[in-house]
Amino acid sequence: MEKIKHEIARTDPDVPFRASSSHIHHTWAKTFQSRPELYIRPQSLEEVQKVVNLARRCRRRIVVVGSGHSPNDLTCTSSWMINLDDYGKLLHVDRQKKTFLVEAGMRLHDLNHTAHQHGLSMPNLGSIDAQSIAGAIATATHGSSLKHGIISESVLSLRVVLSNGHAVRCSNDQNQDLFKAALVSLGALGIVTEVEFQMVENYKVEWEQKLVPLDDVLTRWNTNLWLKEFTRVWWMPYMKRAIVWSAERTEKPVRAPDATWYGGSVGFHTYHNLLWLSNYIPWILPTVEWFVFGMQYGFSPGVSATAVQDLSDALLMNCLYSQFVNEWALPLHKGPEAITRLSAWLNGEPGGGGIPFSSKGLYVHCPIEVRVSDSTAKGTTRPFLDNTCSDGPTLYLNATLYRAYLQDPPCKDRYYEAFEWLMHELGAKPHYAKNFSYTTAEQMQHILGDNLKKWAKVRNEADPEGMFLGAWHRRTLGVSLAAKGALEEREVSRTKAADGGQFWVGELDSTRSEALSFATAAAPERGAQVNGGSPTPSSSAESFDMMHGAEAEKSTLFDRSDDEEVDRPRYHGRPQDTVTGTAVFDKM
Ligand SMILES: Cc1cc2nc3c(=O)[nH]c(=O)nc-3n(C[C@H](O)[C@H](O)[C@H](O)COP(=O)(O)OP(=O)(O)OC[C@H]3O[C@@H](n4cnc5c(N)ncnc54)[C@H](O)[C@@H]3O)c2cc1C
Numbered sequence: 001m002e003k004i005k006h007e008i009a010r011t012d013p014d015v016p017f018r019a020s021s022s023h024i025h026h027t028w029a030k031t032f033q034s035r036p037e038l039y040i041r042p043q044s045l046e047e048v049q050k051v052v053n054l055a056r057r058c059r060r061r062i063v064v065v066g067s068g069h070s071p072n073d074l075t076c077t078s079s080w081m082i083n084l085d086d087y088g089k090l091l092h093v094d095r096q097k098k099t100f101l102v103e104a105g106m107r108l109h110d111l112n113h114t115a116h117q118h119g120l121s122m123p124n125l126g127s128i129d130a131q132s133i134a135g136a137i138a139t140a141t142h143g144s145s146l147k148h149g150i151i152s153e154s155v156l157s158l159r160v161v162l163s164n165g166h167a168v169r170c171s172n173d174q175n176q177d178l179f180k181a182a183l184v185s186l187g188a189l190g191i192v193t194e195v196e197f198q199m200v201e202n203y204k205v206e207w208e209q210k211l212v213p214l215d216d217v218l219t220r221w222n223t224n225l226w227l228k229e230f231t232r233v234w235w236m237p238y239m240k241r242a243i244v245w246s247a248e249r250t251e252k253p254v255r256a257p258d259a260t261w262y263g264g265s266v267g268f269h270t271y272h273n274l275l276w277l278s279n280y281i282p283w284i285l286p287t288v289e290w291f292v293f294g295m296q297y298g299f300s301p302g303v304s305a306t307a308v309q310d311l312s313d314a315l316l317m318n319c320l321y322s323q324f325v326n327e328w329a330l331p332l333h334k335g336p337e338a339i340t341r342l343s344a345w346l347n348g349e350p351g352g353g354g355i356p357f358s359s360k361g362l363y364v365h366c367p368i369e370v371r372v373s374d375s376t377a378k379g380t381t382r383p384f385l386d387n388t389c390s391d392g393p394t395l396y397l398n399a400t401l402y403r404a405y406l407q408d409p410p411c412k413d414r415y416y417e418a419f420e421w422l423m424h425e426l427g428a429k430p431h432y433a434k435n436f437s438y439t440t441a442e443q444m445q446h447i448l449g450d451n452l453k454k455w456a457k458v459r460n461e462a463d464p465e466g467m468f469l470g471a472w473h474r475r476t477l478g479v480s481l482a483a484k485g486a487l488e489e490r491e492v493s494r495t496k497a498a499d500g501g502q503f504w505v506g507e508l509d510s511t512r513s514e515a516l517s518f519a520t521a522a523a524p525e526r527g528a529q530v531n532g533g534s535p536t537p538s539s540s541a542e543s544f545d546m547m548h549g550a551e552a553e554k555s556t557l558f559d560r561s562d563d564e565e566v567d568r569p570r571y572h573g574r575p576q577d578t579v580t581g582t583a584v585f586d587k588m
């Protein structure tokens with residue numbers, strides 16, 4: 001810590017360094033926790049650059065965290081964690097071109113809310129709008145529509161702070177390779193600080209949800225199932241039924257949806273308790289599926305709900321409890337085969353869908369999400385790590401498993417091993433943010449092919465020391481990354497956290513001899529508060545709540561009133577880069 005304080009003292013005191021050492025990070029689903037040495041919340045580009053320059057001098061890895069909605073260990077670190085929640089303002093609107101330039105910490109909810117004030121909207125969304133814009137694009141987040149690809153397809157340009165501290169703009173016309181690498185970056189390229197996004201005129205959709213036999217989904221698969229602008233399917237594996245939710249543009253007046261069963265407190269808690277019970281008596285799950293989804297969507301086939309809403313409200317869904325999600329993208333035309341085989345396996349039918357694992361005594365949760373996208377529809381720039389099909393529409397299959405009261409369900413390992421086996425067999429690619437774990441780096445290299453090499457080349461040039469690399473990247477993408485840089489973080493241990501998730505500890509070669517506080521920090525005690533709470537630092541972790549620079553005298557770090565705003569330049573229109581690019585990217 002002394003070295004860090006020493007380095008900070010050498011920096012420009014007019015640029016604050018807002019850091020705390022008492023933060024415990026956990027994913028939204030509480031699947032993973034980690035204790036960053038420093039948790040830093042910058043409020044300006046200069047502050048972001050200061051963090052990067054300090055990390056380089058102090059030999060630290062940096063992880064950027066958005067809203068922590070990725071349920072795997074992608075955002076875990078024992079080194080420095082930076083969060084842009086205080087760097088999320090609207091910078092510029094071009095009403096004619098319908099474009100928004102925003103700071104990258106802006107949440108999708110705020111982006112849509114602000115856009116509505118200008119009569120605009122994001123063109124597409126996934127099931128939630130809690131993500132930061134930079135986090136959503138970093139993992140190839142998607143919705144469900146054959147008229148749209150992944151969320152990144154609407155990104156027109158980005159500004160990225162690289163490991164040398166330079167802020168570089170990239171787009172299809174400027175530093176194109178950097179742009180293609182940054183569009184789905186997995187946080188491993190640098191810190192995305194600004195996003196220019198193509199919006200559309202805000203519009204309403206009329207939606208309906210219909211309970212149908214699974215056979216109906218399979219029969220209509222290649223004809224009219226996906227015709228409406230937005231369609232998603234929630235498959236109930238034991239009932240062999242599905243809910244088909246579909247939405248189309250309308251001029252009709254807003255008509256709010258009726259309340260739903262598990263949207264209310266009785267249904268919500270009943271379902272939660274039934275899921276918890278099924279951890280001990282798994283064979284009740286088919287009955288739970290019948291009962292819960294009957295209460296939610298009706299027991300007999302037919303339309304169970306309709307409404308007219310703004311697009312950005314209509315697409316959201318209630319994701320209920322802590323959960324594991326394992327989602328894969330495969331060619332749309334393989335859908336009927338995938339669903340038929342998985343259905344046969346889950347229901348213990350003869351041949352088991354040709355999946356070479358036993359499903360005896362195994363019961364899983366509902367629904368399995370069935371969604372689509374088409375990144376070829378608009379002909380926009382494809383990120384190197386775009387996991388959707390390059391020659392036609394994509395199907396996503398998402399095997400959700402709830403963690404009732406934060407307890408892992410007993411079926412997880414066998415289910416996910418079999419599911420991932422089938423996904424590999426069908427040529428699928430994983431959703432990077434999710435909980436896939438039976439897939440090796442060699443398989444990933446095969447799956448992603450040359451595009452992974454192209455991405456890795458740009459990444460390795462932009463960050464030769466591995467300032468933005470962690471164990472998830474090495475484990476998942478392996479040797480395609482350069483030889484291990486001094487700042488790359490490796491995993492040291494995972495232990496059971498107080499709330500049932502995993503407490504992740506990492507270490508850097510560059511700091512081994514420093515005997516850092518974070519390397520030995522213990523998992524928080526049961527009951528310790530996380531995320532905004534004040535956990536007691538472990539005895540080995542020196543407390544470090546500091547604000548360097550203009551606000552050094554203030555004792556409360558994140559509790560600032562408006563009149564304490566840092567005096568920094570306000571952007572009007574498109575700002576100029578503080579430092580315009582590095583030679584390597586300007587030449588590309
Ligand atoms: C309830 C729920 C529903 C979901 N629904 C969907 C869905 O419908 N469709 C779908 O595709 N996914 C879905 N997801 C997954 C979610 O969209 C992704 O995990 C997304 O990446 C989360 O965004 P975030 O802001 O929380 O980012 P985080 O999870 O915090 O971070 C994700 C990645 O982005 C990087 N990152 C974040 N900010 C920056 C930055 N400024 N610069 C560089 N890198 C950055 C991080 O380092 C990390 O690698 C869902 C997740 C949950 C929990």
Ligand SMILES: O=C1O[C@H](CO)C(O)=C1O
Pocket residue numbers: 126127319320323325327369398400
């Ligand atoms: O990751 C995801 O979680 C929800 C399901 O609960 C969803 O749609 C995802 O995608």
